[in-house]
Amino acid sequence: MASRPTVQQQARALVIQQSLQSKRVSLVKSFGAKLLATVQAPAAAENNMKQACANVAGAPPVAKGVALAKRAVAPKPGQKKVTVKPKSEEKKEKKSCSLTSVFTARSKPKDQILDIDASDVDNELAAVEYIDDIYKFYKLVENESHPRDNIDSQPEITERMRAILVDWLIQVQTKFELSLETLYLTINIVDWFLAVKNVPKRELQLVGISAVQMATKYEEIYPPQVHNFVFLSGRAYTHEQILIMEKIILAKLDWTLTVPIPLVFLLRFIKASVPDQELENMAHFLSELGLMNYATEMYWPSMVAASAVFAARCTLNKAPLWNETLKLQTGYSQEQLMYLKVVYRKYSDPQKGAVALLPPAKNLLPEGSSASQ
Amino acid sequence: MWNEESDWIGSFDSQLARLAECRMCSRDRGERPDATGMDLEVLEVAEEGSYGRVFRCLDIHTGALVTMKQITMVRLSQGVPAPIIREVSLLKELHHANIVKLLRVGLTENRYVNLVFEHLDYDLHHFIVNRGYPKDALTVKSFMYQILSAVAYCHSLKVLHRDLKPSNVLIDHSKRLIKLADFRLAGEFADDLLYTEKLGTSWYRAPEILCDSRQYSTQIDLWSVGCIFAEMVIGQPLVQAINCRDELEGIFKLLGTPTEETWPGITKLMPNLHIYYPKFDALGLETFVTDLEPSGLNLLSMMLCLDPSRRISAEAALKHAYFIDVNYVSLLLL
Numbered sequence: 001m002a003s004r005p006t007v008q009q010q011a012r013a014l015v016i017q018q019s020l021q022s023k024r025v026s027l028v029k030s031f032g033a034k035l036l037a038t039v040q041a042p043a044a045a046e047n048n049m050k051q052a053c054a055n056v057a058g059a060p061p062v063a064k065g066v067a068l069a070k071r072a073v074a075p076k077p078g079q080k081k082v083t084v085k086p087k088s089e090e091k092k093e094k095k096s097c098s099l100t101s102v103f104t105a106r107s108k109p110k111d112q113i114l115d116i117d118a119s120d121v122d123n124e125l126a127a128v129e130y131i132d133d134i135y136k137f138y139k140l141v142e143n144e145s146h147p148r149d150n151i152d153s154q155p156e157i158t159e160r161m162r163a164i165l166v167d168w169l170i171q172v173q174t175k176f177e178l179s180l181e182t183l184y185l186t187i188n189i190v191d192w193f194l195a196v197k198n199v200p201k202r203e204l205q206l207v208g209i210s211a212v213q214m215a216t217k218y219e220e221i222y223p224p225q226v227h228n229f230v231f232l233s234g235r236a237y238t239h240e241q242i243l244i245m246e247k248i249i250l251a252k253l254d255w256t257l258t259v260p261i262p263l264v265f266l267l268r269f270i271k272a273s274v275p276d277q278e279l280e281n282m283a284h285f286l287s288e289l290g291l292m293n294y295a296t297e298m299y300w301p302s303m304v305a306a307s308a309v310f311a312a313r314c315t316l317n318k319a320p321l322w323n324e325t326l327k328l329q330t331g332y333s334q335e336q337l338m339y340l341k342v343v344y345r346k347y348s349d350p351q352k353g354a355v356a357l358l359p360p361a362k363n364l365l366p367e368g369s370s371a372s373q
Numbered sequence: 374m375w376n377e378e379s380d381w382i383g384s385f386d387s388q389l390a391r392l393a394e395c396r397m398c399s400r401d402r403g404e405r406p407d408a409t410g411m412d413l414e415v416l417e418v419a420e421e422g423s424y425g426r427v428f429r430c431l432d433i434h435t436g437a438l439v440t441m442k443q444i445t446m447v448r449l450s451q452g453v454p455a456p457i458i459r460e461v462s463l464l465k466e467l468h469h470a471n472i473v474k475l476l477r478v479g480l481t482e483n484r485y486v487n488l489v490f491e492h493l494d495y496d497l498h499h500f501i502v503n504r505g506y507p508k509d510a511l512t513v514k515s516f517m518y519q520i521l522s523a524v525a526y527c528h529s530l531k532v533l534h535r536d537l538k539p540s541n542v543l544i545d546h547s548k549r550l551i552k553l554a555d556f557r558l559a560g561e562f563a564d565d566l567l568y569t570e571k572l573g574t575s576w577y578r579a580p581e582i583l584c585d586s587r588q589y590s591t592q593i594d595l596w597s598v599g600c601i602f603a604e605m606v607i608g609q610p611l612v613q614a615i616n617c618r619d620e621l622e623g624i625f626k627l628l629g630t631p632t633e634e635t636w637p638g639i640t641k642l643m644p645n646l647h648i649y650y651p652k653f654d655a656l657g658l659e660t661f662v663t664d665l666e667p668s669g670l671n672l673l674s675m676m677l678c679l680d681p682s683r684r685i686s687a688e689a690a691l692k693h694a695y696f697i698d699v700n701y702v703s704l705l706l707l
Contacts, residue, residue, distance in 0.1 A: 129689070130688065134530070217458045217459070254478070
């Protein structure tokens with residue numbers, strides 16, 4: 001009889017460390033992350049991650065913008081940690097596909113490319129004849145509506161505080177049975193507002209509350225009423241304050257709520273993946289967990305979505321990991337998606353297929369790191 | 374209590390703080406047009422509607438004429454209404470030469486949302502009525518191409534117009550430039566009221582909406598464009614009925630009462646179809662829409678197709694043979 005994994009075994013999560021201070025100069029350079037595998041307990045792992053972050057920040061960049069992997073100083077004597085180089089150092093750098101070249105690829109032989117809209121031709125609401133234009137437009141505007149990396153300029157708000165808020169907003173979504181669209185839009189609004197407006201620490205939750213109210217009005221058929229949010233905040237804020245904050249946010253955002261959130265790409269890319277229920281749940285899980293991490297917000301929504309699908313396929317050992325249909329629909333090659341994050345959260349319960357309890361994606365571990373397990 | 378709230382307000386921009394202070398005072402400004410903070414000089418009231426009012430204004434900085442649509446917010450206890458948030462954010466995303474431009478949005482202290490649009494001096498309704506309709510075939514073709522370009526653009530963004538009619542087609546007269554306007558805003562009243570009580574509104578409604586279908590898509594706008602097309606050619610609305618039922622009967626007289634063969638799914642949508650409506654044979658569009666070249670008539674018949682799933686899309690319509698000489702048309706009119 002298989003026993004439940006020990007805490008130590010669960011800690012063997014694969015984590016990609018990304019320098020939080022570095023800015024993305026180009027799409028390719030943003031892959032300058034390195035893999036870190038550790039056999040330490042969760043608390044020690046967190047401590048080591050901090051060390052690794054600090055170390056990466058100080059590392060001199062190489063010509064291609066990929067930071068050299070260095071062994072972090074062990075916080076305690078005797079503790080062992082393995083640092084490995086990313087695969088990209090061993091490969092020639094590839095140019096990212098331009099939007100034009102992606103759509104030019106349609107001239108390829110038809111037998112290699114799956115027509116993922118074939119079953120929707122008769123569904124008027126699927127707007128099949130416009131779907132290519134729709135996603136072309138989303139790609140064009142996704143950078144335009146992307147929050148800027150600006151949380152460091154907040155005098156009182158930290159990334160950890162944002163993560164706590166996002167976690168709470170996910171609970172709000174669950175409690176009110178709100179749509180995924182509402183959740184993604186809420187977090188986009190929060191990040192946008194934090195990028196353009198300094199917020200006192202005690203008002204951060206108010207921003208979150210007003211943002212979710214706006215998002216529900218945009219996305220839901222029946223938005224929850226304001227008094228529900230007053231209750232949720234434990235009456236930390238008044239009805240009036242929530243409404244005033246709503247107007248302030250609308251004015252600051254200049255009423256821009258029609259944004260391409262990662263979810264619009266995720267749904268499309270999942271479809272291109274010809275999913276089963278397990279793959280679909282896994283992809284949603286990974287994309288949603290990305291919301292918790294501020295660094296993830298710095299990537300384009302389409303890349304976050306494509307990465308989630310790729311990681312889900314790796315975890316579930318789908319073969320091939322990436323194919324021509326996925327490459328065409330997402331605009332990303334497999335090489336561009338190799339740097340991923342796999343963490344465990346909400347989908348651990350059986351209702352979601354217990355996908356989080358599946359072993360980490362071994363395909364993502366380079367050759368040299370197998371010794372660490 | 375007051376001091377605590379004052380401290381909270383002080384943590385934001387002074388301008389927004391004043392906005393908040395005024396909001397909490399709940400002062401009602403009465404019926405005067407409230408353009409506070411919009412930098413506009415109100416010239417006249419252009420229109421009164423159930424959702425609010427429309428003003429002709431002068432932009433103080435640029436001296437340009439603009440149109441300000443002032444929408445009254447209802448249910449203030451819930452903040453900015455959902456339909457306004459939804460529609461305004463969509464309007465802001467529409468950037469096309471043939472769509473009227475939303476210049477800026479302002480929230481007044483009390484209960485209005487002010488939408489400022491570029492101003493155009495004319496609309497297609499007046500153009501048809503006052504000029505005895507555009508007899509020039511090239512003008513009709515040019516207008517149709519521009520309308521379809523705007524509609525195809527909206528549909529490619531998953532936006533439906535839902536209220537296309539000649540009065541919502543604005544014209545820059547000197548340039549013969551078309552701009553679509555008046556996307557549905559702040560629909561706080563039930564659709565049924567809008568359709569049945571307001572004379573003329575149902576004339577451009579697609580049959581699937583007149584049948585009370587809850588599931589409709591981009592095709593409803595193509596039906597409306599078809600009605601506009603016909604009206605430009607014959608100088609009057611194609612079917613002028615008082616209510617939805619009579620409008621539908623007029624359509625059936627013209628195109629034939631639908632059967633399961635001509636409109637698959639119609640018996641499920643309207644189980645009592647043959648109880649309420651006689652079985653008409655199609656009279657044919659050509660008997661009503663004379664003076665339209667054969668390719669134009671062909672395009673019109675594809676837009677005024679009863680079955681939504683067979684109705685032509687805006688994108689496909691732009692490629693129709695009727696527009697084969699559209700570049701020549703553009704050059705001629707410029």
